[in-house]
Amino acid sequence: MGFLSIEQINQMGFAHVGKNSKLSEKASFYNCQNIVIGDNVRIDDFCVLSAGSGGIEVGNYVHIAVSSLLIGRGKITLHDFSGVSSRVSIYSSSDDYSGSALTNPTVPEEFTNVAHANVNIGRHVIIGAGSVVLPGVTLEEGVAVGALSLVSKSCQAFGVYSGTPARKIKERKRDLLALEQKFISQGLSN
Numbered sequence: 001m002g003f004l005s006i007e008q009i010n011q012m013g014f015a016h017v018g019k020n021s022k023l024s025e026k027a028s029f030y031n032c033q034n035i036v037i038g039d040n041v042r043i044d045d046f047c048v049l050s051a052g053s054g055g056i057e058v059g060n061y062v063h064i065a066v067s068s069l070l071i072g073r074g075k076i077t078l079h080d081f082s083g084v085s086s087r088v089s090i091y092s093s094s095d096d097y098s099g100s101a102l103t104n105p106t107v108p109e110e111f112t113n114v115a116h117a118n119v120n121i122g123r124h125v126i127i128g129a130g131s132v133v134l135p136g137v138t139l140e141e142g143v144a145v146g147a148l149s150l151v152s153k154s155c156q157a158f159g160v161y162s163g164t165p166a167r168k169i170k171e172r173k174r175d176l177l178a179l180e181q182k183f184i185s186q187g188l189s190n
Contacts, residue, residue: 001045002026011054018060031129039061045134046048051076054092054118065129071114074135081180085129092119092135122157122174143174 003022004012008144014032017023018039030034034051043049045066047054052073058064061078065160068084072092073167078084086173093116096181101113109151121127125139128147138154145151146162146169155161159168 003070005184015055044068052093052116054116059123072119072135073114075118076121077119077124078121079123079141081123082125082127082178084121084127085131088127088133089131090127090133092122094135111134124180127151129164142172142174142176 002025004025007077009017009023010156012029012032015034017037020039021037021041023043024045027047027049030050031052034053034055035049035098036055036057038058040044040061041166043064047064047066048071049066050071052083054073054075056070057075057077059082059097060079060080062078062083064084065086067087074092075088076092084090093114096113102111102114115135119133119135120138122141122143124142127133127145128149129165130147131145131149131151133151137151138153139145140157142158143155145166146160150164151161151163151166153165155166156168158172158174160170160172161167162169165180183187
């Protein structure tokens with residue numbers, strides 16, 4: 001996988017890109033001025049980050065795997081140590097599917113009823129392959145979402161969620177919090 005050079009990243013006009021971050025040269029970034037990327041981030045091939053007015057903010061030590069999508073007018077935040085597996089879609093905007101309005105971005109806004117709401121992905125959250133996260137969802141710290149899940153409602157800290165719609169199936173271990181402290185105390189996070 002080829003990554004953009006620092007010079008290429010600087011020319012794209014991101015609001016911020018931290019040190020040691022690797023952005024695939026095959027990923028697509030739209031409205032870069034509304035995208036903040038922290039330190040030690042990796043964004044893989046064929047990902048699309050399309051920031052609306054709310055922007056996209058990616059913390060430190062975040063991985064966004066192959067063919068993932070982050071899109072919408074609301075703010076999308078991925079906090080430190082979170083991970084998005086392949087083909088995950090995170091939406092902060094959604095058309096009205098009821099039939100009471102027209103749909104798609106080729107139609108003027110006065111004829112649509114698009115919902116926009118922030119999406120907040122907490123620290124140490126992991127989202128399994130092929131999952132979809134809808135506008136207005138918060139995944140609290142430590143949440144794990146199983147593959148092919150539809151997350152339409154917020155999820156409580158350190159829960160494991162799966163299904164369509166996603167439901168809590170068990171608690172997630174918290175051992176990773178101690179590992180994070182060990183990682184930081186050994187100076188590996190610099």
